[in-house]
Amino acid sequence: MSNKWKEWWGRARLFWQERTKKQKWLAAGGAAAVLLILGLGIFFAFRTEMVPLYSDLTPQEAGQIKATLDQRGVPAEVTDGGTTIKVPKEQVDALKVELAAEGIPNSGVIDYSFFSQNASFGMTDNEFNMVKLKAMQTELANLIKTIDGVEDAKVMINLPQPSVFVSDEKGEASASIVLKTKPGYEFSDEQIRALYHLVAKSVPHLSTDNIVIMNQFFEYFDLKNENKNSTAAAFTEQQQIKRQIERDIQRQVQRMLGTMMGQDKVVVSVTADIDFTQEKREEQLVAPVDEKNNEGIAVSVQRIKETYSGSGAPPGGTAGTGTNEVPGYQGANGGTNGNYERTEETINNEVNKIKKQIVESPYKIRDLGIQVMVEPPNPDDPNSLPPETVNDIQKLLGTIVRTSIDKEEAQALTDQDVNSRVVVSVQKFNGKPAFTEPAPVQPAWWWYAAGGGALLLIALLLFFWLRRRREDEEEEEEELAFAPPLPVEPDLPEPPETEAALRRRQLERLAKEKPDEFAKLLKTWLSEE
Numbered sequence: 040m041s042n043k044w045k046e047w048w049g050r051a052r053l054f055w056q057e058r059t060k061k062q063k064w065l066a067a068g069g070a071a072a073v074l075l076i077l078g079l080g081i082f083f084a085f086r087t088e089m090v091p092l093y094s095d096l097t098p099q100e101a102g103q104i105k106a107t108l109d110q111r112g113v114p115a116e117v118t119d120g121g122t123t124i125k126v127p128k129e130q131v132d133a134l135k136v137e138l139a140a141e142g143i144p145n146s147g148v149i150d151y152s153f154f155s156q157n158a159s160f161g162m163t164d165n166e167f168n169m170v171k172l173k174a175m176q177t178e179l180a181n182l183i184k185t186i187d188g189v190e191d192a193k194v195m196i197n198l199p200q201p202s203v204f205v206s207d208e209k210g211e212a213s214a215s216i217v218l219k220t221k222p223g224y225e226f227s228d229e230q231i232r233a234l235y236h237l238v239a240k241s242v243p244h245l246s247t248d249n250i251v252i253m254n255q256f257f258e259y260f261d262l263k264n265e266n267k268n269s270t271a272a273a274f275t276e277q278q279q280i281k282r283q284i285e286r287d288i289q290r291q292v293q294r295m296l297g298t299m300m301g302q303d304k305v306v307v308s309v310t311a312d313i314d315f316t317q318e319k320r321e322e323q324l325v326a327p328v329d330e331k332n333n334e335g336i337a338v339s340v341q342r343i344k345e346t347y348s349g350s351g352a353p354p355g356g357t358a359g360t361g362t363n364e365v366p367g368y369q370g371a372n373g374g375t376n377g378n379y380e381r382t383e384e385t386i387n388n389e390v391n392k393i394k395k396q397i398v399e400s401p402y403k404i405r406d407l408g409i410q411v412m413v414e415p416p417n418p419d420d421p422n423s424l425p426p427e428t429v430n431d432i433q434k435l436l437g438t439i440v441r442t443s444i445d446k447e448e449a450q451a452l453t454d455q456d457v458n459s460r461v462v463v464s465v466q467k468f469n470g471k472p473a474f475t476e477p478a479p480v481q482p483a484w485w486w487y488a489a490g491g492g493a494l495l496l497i498a499l500l501l502f503f504w505l506r507r508r509r510e511d512e513e514e515e516e517e518e519l520a521f522a523p524p525l526p527v528e529p530d531l532p533e534p535p536e537t538e539a540a541l542r543r544r545q546l547e548r549l550a551k552e553k554p555d556e557f558a559k560l561l562k563t564w565l566s567e568e
Contacts, residue, residue, distance in 0.1 A: 072492035312406035335388035347379035
């Protein structure tokens with residue numbers, strides 16, 4: 040075995056000595072790169088990953104947790120200026136449960152367990168009320184922390200003081216709450232309403248009007264009035280509609296002019312005057328069925344015709360004029376000759392009866408103003424923007440004003456009125472915001488190093504193998520080129536095969552096909568001799 044090692048070592052040393060200086064440096068660099076990659080891989084594979092156990096701690100809490108972990112022999116790191124403690128990832132869940140069972144961290148807040156631990160017969164009413172108030176504030180803060188989007192909460196409750204006098208008027212409680220919300224989180228109206236009701240139901244004699252909620256950025260969360268008929272709710276709704284109309288028109292103008300001039304070359308402002316007068320009326324109209332002749336449909340017709348001719352009393356008699364006769368009754372005597380004719384016609388026509396209940400639009404655009412600022416192609420030269428372009432912009436904005444305003448108001452507008460509602464200013468933008476694009480996220484540098492080292496090692500091995508193969512081929516070609524030609528011998532007749540020649544050929548075949556058995560046979564022969 041030692042002879043084989045010596046033989047391999049000699050070959051390796053000979054191979055190394057035959058290499059050039061450049062090849063030796065490349066091989067050494069490749070080996071160093073491979074070792075570096077292996078070392079980094081082992082380091083990242085077996086290193087301990089540290090994750091946060093607690094965050095946003097006070098210095099007292101961080102010190103208490105760090106001392107407890109050191110006593111347990113758990114590796115811990117304090118980061119973020121002493122507010123975060125990190126532990127190995129595989130131990131974080133178990134440590135949270137164990138520390139919580141021990142009451143760590145002790146943040147100094149009071150919960151309801153304080154009563155069972157510290158209550159005594161010597162506690163005064165004031166002390167008991169103070170502890171009760173602190174516990175109520177703490178429990179309410181812990182309850183608010185469970186809401187999505189809230190990281191921390193501070194609650195201050197003011198309870199009414201009981202009076203020694205009998206009175207019908209009772210004091211009202213109030214609450215002030217400061218929330219630490221997650222960055223970028225937006226609460227919906229339903230969440231804010233639920234938060235107000237949660238606080239109001241947790242404190243006796245507390246109405247939603249006496250609750251103030253704000254976050255760490257001094258942004259107030261107001262409870263919107265559910266009564267839509269109230270003045271405040273109507274004003275808020277009208278302002279939202281007004282802003283929505285102005286925003287829609289502004290986006291339309293910005294998109295149109297931005298396509299023509301460039302998005303960073305145009306600034307648009309829109310102001311609108313909205314009429315929120317809502318009219319509701321009912322109309323009952325009657326129209327003829329035949330509008331051409333202005334007639335309706337005859338539903339029923341009654342015609343009466345009477346005629347009389349001859350002498351005697353006419354139909355109805357002669358009015359009595361005697362002393363004993365009653366006026367208006369037919370007389371006994373008298374009469375004249377003549378003709379009588381009476382015609383009566385009654386027609387009942389049916390017409391169209393139209394009943395309309397009209398509700399006018401809840402808002403109308405009574406007036407509209409559009410202000411546009413355009414930066415010329417050459418910001419330092421306002422004349423670089425042709426006047427024709429300014430006139431085109433003026434016409435486009437005038438068309439938008441005329442078509443957006445209510446029809447009755449727009450009909451009374453002249454071209455001069457429309458132009459007075461549109462302003463186009465051409466000047467340089469000095470306060471244009473500059474936006475920096477975020478740098479693309481790059482993978483870890485050691486991935487590049489590992490990939491480059493692997494490619495370099497493969498390239499070196501391939502280079503040495505091809506180089507070695509080419510050198511071997513060149514040596515074989517040189518040996519064949521400089522070898523003297525062998526003389527051509529004439530063919531001789533083969534002598535007759537003897538018994539010794541036959542054994543010799545058998546031994547040669549045995550040595551080629553089964554060298555182990557041939558070696559044993561030689562040892563046997565040598566031992567016999």
